[in-house]
Amino acid sequence: MNNTTKYLFNFAYDNQISIILDKKINVPFSDPKRRLVVINNYEPFPLAHEIAHILNDDPGILYFTQSKSSIEGGANKLAVKLLAEYYFDELDPELYNIDTFIRYYHIPTYLRDYCFDVIKWSKN
Template sequence: MQIKDDELEQSLLNYAFDHKVRYKLTTELTPYAPSFTEMQTGTIVINMNWHDSAEIPFQIAHETAHVLNGDKPLYFPTEVSKSKIEIKANIRGIEILMPYYCAHRTEEYADPVQFCHFFRIPSHLFDVVDSKMKEYYGYNDIQAGMH
């Protein structure tokens, strides 16, 4: 995939807009202030000053996922509740990104390690990426039909 970062970011913002997710890009935050979602308004706020700009596409996808998942405002009775919400946003964020990586690759050339590197996906999500990539290419469907 040779899509430029700014084109990718714009495409992801278009995806958000097409799915009724509002967004605000800001340069007013510090380089280590994370992007976030204003749950009450369904608006994602993306820190364009983020210290590693290569992480911004995943941040856009992740924050978009919070809105699409219908996550509630930032009250978590337990860390487990917060963790479950974040896991679901990570999974859906990966699903949002998958077509951007796989659309121009056959299964033989798709590599979950490369996907994680390109989108700066945290290593603890590798198994999710691997599973979602197999799902994207219909690998799970093929395997299910073989039994």
């Protein structure tokens, strides 16, 4: 488990969200009603995405996808914000690099413009 994943686990705990690791499932999912995330590995972006579904109070049980639909898109955007808050927290703004951030967390490239907006906001 890397430092980002530890950060996300602590963030989830602080927000009364339970996380279960189950390597037998094919796709991570969340159950906002039960405030539960089930993951199959420790990849930060899918974990942040599922946490975001709960924070967004999305309806029903939701499976990780990189869709642009409103519910999935909203979870993707909040996931980017959660990861950016951690990644850029102690980084000198002169060293900010959007493409490094996207590659590091395997963020879908269609979110690049959104990542840029979040990073630009982080510099202020």
